[in-house]
Amino acid sequence: MLGVALRILRRRPLxxxxxxxxxxxxxxxxxxxxxxxxxxxxxxxxxxxxxALNILRGEVRTDLTADFDDLALASPDESxxxxxxxxxxxxxxxxxxxxxxxxxxxxxxxxxxHGLSHGELAAxxxxxxxTIKSWIRRTLISLRxxxx
Amino acid sequence: xxPHPVGEGDLDVTAAEFVxxxxxxxxxxxxxxxxxEDRAFAQAxxxxxxxxxxxxxxxxxxxxxxxLWSRIARNPSLAAQAVGxxxxxxxxxxxxxxxxxxxxxxxxxxxxxxxxxxxxxxxYFAQDRASKxxxxxVLLAEGSAQPAAVVxxxxxxxxxxxxxxxxxxxxxxxxxxxxxxxxxxxxKSVGLLDQARSTRLTTEGIPATGPKQLFEITxxxxxxxxxxxxxxxxxxxxxxxxxx
Numbered sequence: 001m002l003g004v005a006l007r008i009l010r011r012r013p014l015x016x017x018x019x020x021x022x023x024x025x026x027x028x029x030x031x032x033x034x035x036x037x038x039x040x041x042x043x044x045x046x047x048x049x050x051x052a053l054n055i056l057r058g059e060v061r062t063d064l065t066a067d068f069d070d071l072a073l074a075s076p077d078e079s080x081x082x083x084x085x086x087x088x089x090x091x092x093x094x095x096x097x098x099x100x101x102x103x104x105x106x107x108x109x110x111x112x113x114h115g116l117s118h119g120e121l122a123a124x125x126x127x128x129x130x131t132i133k134s135w136i137r138r139t140l141i142s143l144r145x146x147x148x
Numbered sequence: 149x150x151p152h153p154v155g156e157g158d159l160d161v162t163a164a165e166f167v168x169x170x171x172x173x174x175x176x177x178x179x180x181x182x183x184x185e186d187r188a189f190a191q192a193x194x195x196x197x198x199x200x201x202x203x204x205x206x207x208x209x210x211x212x213x214x215x216l217w218s219r220i221a222r223n224p225s226l227a228a229q230a231v232g233x234x235x236x237x238x239x240x241x242x243x244x245x246x247x248x249x250x251x252x253x254x255x256x257x258x259x260x261x262x263x264x265x266x267x268x269x270x271x272y273f274a275q276d277r278a279s280k281x282x283x284x285x286v287l288l289a290e291g292s293a294q295p296a297a298v299v300x301x302x303x304x305x306x307x308x309x310x311x312x313x314x315x316x317x318x319x320x321x322x323x324x325x326x327x328x329x330x331x332x333x334x335x336k337s338v339g340l341l342d343q344a345r346s347t348r349l350t351t352e353g354i355p356a357t358g359p360k361q362l363f364e365i366t367x368x369x370x371x372x373x374x375x376x377x378x379x380x381x382x383x384x385x386x387x388x389x390x391x392x
Contacts, residue, residue: 002216003207016216042194042201046167049204053169057176086206093202111168112203118170140164147199
């Protein structure tokens with residue numbers, strides 16, 4: 001949980017904040033959780049990510065971008081390509097991400113694991129904002145077809 | 149969600165963008181409302197979360213700092229929940245006999261959620277199989293739904309106890325940990341503690357932990373129960389469940 005939050009928030013106190021809040025939410029909603037409807041794991045991760053993204057959005061983003069480059073340098077293991085390589089080769093997500101063009105794969109993985117916005121993705125990949133938006137929508141559609 | 153034309157396919161892509169966290173502020177808020185109100189949208193969101201969740205498993209496993217645990221344990225809304233349960237039960241004791249099934253289910257749901265939470269928070273979902281417990285028992289404090297400790301049984305046979313909140317132990321008393329796997333054999337002591345702390349439990353003479361095996365902690369004389377059976381009040385108890 002903490003690792004997932006830290007990827008998005010990049011600072012430990014904020015990530016612990018997100019995990020703490022998620023804990024409370026999970027506790028409050030425990031009775032409404034129905035194991036028949038979906039895996040508990042993705043339910044829990046979704047609550048953590050959701051809370052982390054809300055904290056990220058509430059923060060002054062410039063405050064975070066300064067740290068971000070340092071972090072990118074400090075942990076070269078966390079490039080989108082190495083994250084994809086960590087996925088099980090037998091899994092559908094790995095197979096379908098591997099089929100995408102490299103830039104499109106990077107967009108999806110960066111958005112998911114670091115919570116990057118359209119603007120940040122555009123800056124990082126040096127691709128116009130409008131292109132990013134339409135690429136993401138088209139990539140999601142082809143991912144959906146592949147994962148169906 | 150005015151910027152996106154709403155059609156079958158578009159709604160699903162919007163759900164995916166919501167899961168990625170890419171919707172602009174106003175659309176994000178609209179999507180949150182839709183998630184509560186629209187079953188089809190909620191299903192689309194759940195579908196995308198399930199598709200992407202493998203990426204969460206690749207996150208580094210980080211042990212939570214001790215400060216985080218104590219904050220969670222002290223959290224007023226978690227404590228209020230337990231107090232609320234007691235308050236509801238006290239003025240109308242008959243409610244318990246009228247709706248025992250409901251009460252049992254709600255406690256079970258909470259205990260299950262607590263077990264899942266602990267497993268998730270401690271990073272048990274990571275791929276490190278050696279450190280993954282096979283069974284987890286969440287011990288609930290007697291008389292409330294508050295998780296008080298967690299017992300983890302590992303693949304290699306090791307069993308560990310981790311208390312989640314401090315317990316007041318009088319100077320001449322001790323906490324004794326018991327397990328019951330077979331009523332014919334009766335409860336066996338697996339640990340004696342002067343205070344609530346994380347510890348490994350004795351496994352000598354105890355078979356491998358199985359599902360539904362009971363763990364409980366009682367208050368006993370300082371040197372342990374004189375009879376070899378629990379004699380003092382039960383402080384907390386719980387059943388082992390298979391870890392995810």
